[in-house]
Amino acid sequence: MKFNLLVPFLLLIICSVAFGQEKRNTATVEKGLIKVSIMYPYAEGKTFNMEYYETRHMPMVAGFLGTNLVKYTIEKGLSSGIPNQPLPFMAIGTFYVKSLSDYQAAIAPNRDAIRADFPNYTNISPVILVSEVVK
Structure with missing residues (x-):
């Protein structure tokens, strides 16, 4: 049961970090x-x-x-x-x-x-x- 909750949570963290980093880099490059x-x-x-x-x-x-x-x-x-x-x-x-x-x-x-x-x-x-x- 704990595993079923852990996997979506980890995926959410990984996606947030990956997409958040990409967005930050794009903004600083263009300004x-x-x-x-x-x-x-x-x-x-x-x-x-x-x-x-x-x-x-x-x-x-x-x-x-x-x-x-x-x-x-x-x-x-x-x-x-x-x-x-x-x-x-x-x-x-x-x-x-x-x-x-x-x-x-x-x-x-x-x-x-x-x-x-x-x-x-x-x-x-x-x-x-x-x-x-x-x-």
């Missing part, structure tokens, strides 16, 4: 990072080639960022948070970098190449937000 969000607004008649963006464009830009890049993410818009409202963004690409000045220094000489690649995957002018991760 203070610079987040560059490139958002592609939805509009009638606009197009976005997600496969090209994922396999060619984002890896190209990530390559320009070098060791300053911590990670990048790609999001595909699915719906608005408000029922029956249009999709706000078709896609969002995000770069997490250590230094804003290093990011700007890496992008500046490659800006023309980045912009020249836009027609290969979209006819949308992106909206860019640079922010700092606080939590």
Whole structure:
């Protein structure tokens, strides 16, 4: 009888420690990072080639960022948070970098190449937000 109670208790402790540690590490790594969000607004008649963006464009830009890049993410818009409202963004690409000045220094000489690649995957002018991760 005691064994039946002990096993779930031990599993609970192991899971709490494992998942709690993972959560703490993620939070401390991201705080203070610079987040560059490139958002592609939805509009009638606009197009976005997600496969090209994922396999060619984002890896190209990530390559320009070098060791300053911590990670990048790609999001595909699915719906608005408000029922029956249009999709706000078709896609969002995000770069997490250590230094804003290093990011700007890496992008500046490659800006023309980045912009020249836009027609290969979209006819949308992106909206860019640079922010700092606080939590």
